[in-house]
Amino acid sequence: MNQAPANALSVKNLLVQFGNFTAINNLAFTASYGHVHAVIGPNGAGKTTLLDIFTGRSKARSGSVLLDEKLELTRLSEVQLALAGIGRKFQKPSVFEALTVAENLDLAFRRADRSLLNEVFSRSxxxxxxxxxxxxQIIGLGTQRHARAGILSHGQKQWLEIGMVLVRQPKVVLLDEPVAGMSDEETEQTAKLVRSLRSPERAIIVVEHDMDFVEQIADLVTVLDQGATLFEGDMKAARTDPRVLDVYIGR
Ligand SMILES: Nc1ncnc2c1ncn2[C@@H]1O[C@H](COP(=O)(O)OP(=O)(O)OP(=O)(O)O)[C@@H](O)[C@H]1O
Ligand SMILES: [Mg+2]
Incomplete structure (x- = not known):
């Protein structure tokens, strides 16, 4: 039997305002397990704000975000959201440059053990x-394991960041502009990495401006404009949709 993928995140009537400005306008949005879901749209469309809602950095004026169709996320703190299974790679690197690649990951595991299980448990x-x-293995940095993170290339640092996010085995992985500033080869590698992260236990949401990259990785593309969904479908269709062309080229 061919079952539809389960919803990881279900967003309904989401309204986010900064003063009088509406950044997210009664948005409906669903992210499914097993999918790489790309969110694209012109500058200021509300893409990062949406991720900020998922991680508790911004607060919704009204509306609902459910995890697994049951846990309401809009009232949880950043820490509670991380523990509930929302993982995010920020654009700005947060690795410790003086530590090696393996030490950075080891530290991430120690922290995860501590926060998850109240210091009672820590693995051997x-x-x-x-x-x-x-x-x-997953992030392809095996041969760099003893290299100081500070000497990694930009792309390698981003992969390490993704690795740090995976440590907590998040149900939802959020990547904000993962290939910004990468070389073509690094972008290619990142596409492979993101595809390899697809799993029935994981929903992946990627905000990105690089359309060729999006076409390579995305099972589904949502185009946001002025805080609302303008288009949803595959990247090929998005590229020829008149409304999408209008917001990218017309303005
Ligand atoms: N904390 C804030 N206070 C006031 N306005 C904000 C705040 N955060 C975002 N905005 C505004 O909300 C709108 C949406 O911003 P957002 O960062 O979500 O856009 P984006 O789609 O990620 O754009 P970009 O592609 O440039 O990253 C923008 O007009 C932005 O100026
Ligand atoms: Mg943004």
Missing amino acids: DRARSDAVDGIL
Whole structure:
């Protein structure tokens, strides 16, 4: 039987305002497990604000965001949202440059163990080292494991950041402009990495301006404009949709 993928996030009637300015305007949006869902749109469309709602950085004026169709997220704090399974890679790097790649990941695991299980549980050194190896494999930095994070290329740093997000095994992975500033080759590698992260236990939401990258990774594309959905479908269709062309070229 071919089952429709389960909803990870269900957004309904979401309204976000900054003073009198409406950044998200009664938005409906659904992100499904097993999908890479790209959110695109012109500057100021509300893409980052939407991610800020999912991570508790901004607060909704009204509306609802449900995780797994049951847990209301709009009232939770940033920490509660992280513990509930929302993981986000920010554009600005947050790795410790003086530590090695493996040390950064080890630290992330220690922190995750502590926050998740109230300091009662922490995995053994051996188990943590295996877990670090697992992440290194996924992000393709195995040969750099003993390199200081500070000497990594821009792309490698971004992959390490993604690795740090994966440590908590988030149900929802949010990536804001993951290939900004990357070389073509790094962008290509990142597309492979993002595709490899697709899993029935995970929903991936990517905000990105690079349309070729989006076409490579996205199962579904939502085009936001002025805080509302202008288009939803695949990237090929988005590229020829007159309304989409109008917001990108017409203005
Ligand atoms: N904290 C804030 N206070 C006031 N206005 C804000 C705030 N955050 C966002 N905005 C405004 O809300 C609108 C949407 O911003 P947002 O950052 O979500 O756009 P975006 O789609 O991510 O754009 P870009 O592609 O440029 O990153 C913009 O007009 C922005 O100036
Ligand atoms: Mg943005």
